[in-house]
Amino acid sequence: MEEFINYLLQFGNLNQQQIGLIKSKATEIELHKDKYYWEAGKTVKQIGFLTDGVIRVFYYNNKGEEITRYFIDENHLILSGNTVAEVFTPSEYLSALTDCKLVVFSKQDWKDLSETIIGWDSIVQKIITKHHSEKITRRSELVSQDGTERYLDFMQKFPTLVNRVPLAYIASYLGITQSSLSRIRKNIR
Amino acid sequence: MEEFINYLLQFGNLNQQQIGLIKSKATEIELHKDKYYWEAGKTVKQIGFLTDGVIRVFYYNNKGEEITRYFIDENHLILSGNTVAEVFTPSEYLSALTDCKLVVFSKQDWKDLSETIIGWDSIVQKIITKHHSEKITRRSELVSQDGTERYLDFMQKFPTLVNRVPLAYIASYLGITQSSLSRIRKNIR
């Protein structure tokens, strides 16, 4: 919970009353390994902040292959592109790669925060924008790199993930096959 | 100019007074082919909306190769990730692929609009979010596709661009070499 507050404070100021209000509306939950946090086609009813664990975001392409779009690790907010939207139905899946802990808010409570706390929307907006930019930059760079560069880059940017994410998922994130990734790893050593 | 207003109206309502105010602050400019709209390291002083032409966004990777991150075609707003930021210095280049026409606003005027028009920020935010999501989706899909799929996809998503953008730039956007693209094109016919 404190992690979440500290995270928010990076993006704007909050006084003790406001922090109290946020805490009063938050619920801490656990999400076990391999459980879905979001499922394509199922309405999202809460906003969450990941305090522990790793979540994988993926979708299926037109060949039915599972494509990992990205990983979410500790201290990241999980919300739909359009926060305000009353009803949001994702087209991708979010699934726990490890046991996870999250701080979650109902859509209604989140809305209350937005209406009560001056600057809340601005904080949230900054967070969303930051995440978007990161994702664009990361995915973008992959396109012009070969397998080895992609993997080296991945290790550099997600050092905490390399050792706790199955290689098959990393390969699917990098856009190469698992055997290629394995060969690449061999050559690097 | 009307294109711009219509574009805005897709994202929220504006009354005649508000539209008048927006128009009064807008300036229409031309940007000739091969001129820069943004240059890495140079402060951006205006917000623009492209009404005619195509702009290419690119950067240099660590090997000094020019990488095209994306193309901007008609009816797209050009602003930095963080609109509000007083000073924004891009790390990429925006250069006109064709002669372009833009509607531009100074940062100050843009700020005035934000402070005067209720809902302006929300409209702008929706636009930014939409653009971000599109970019993430597009770049993301490229990663898991082979050259042919990338090109077919590109043609489908940017039908208006295929015939007016040099192949070298398309190749760099797709993350393949120009010769590969040329061979791919031959095989498709």
Place this chain on the structure above:
DNA sequence: GAAACCATTTGCCATTTGGCAAAAAACGAT
């Protein structure tokens, strides 16, 4: 029309990656 310039295609060969299946290694539960 010729020359100069730029964009695109092609040839040749090396390198990388994919596809598929089997082997090896790592992990968990009993």
Place this chain on the structure above:
DNA sequence: ATCGTTTTTTGCCAAATGGCAAATGGTTTC
């Protein structure tokens, strides 16, 4: 420790892509 399961590595060969340079095609300029 052993069995069963999952993850990772390999081998083999086909297909795709890269790198480089030359050839072709198209456009502009004088």
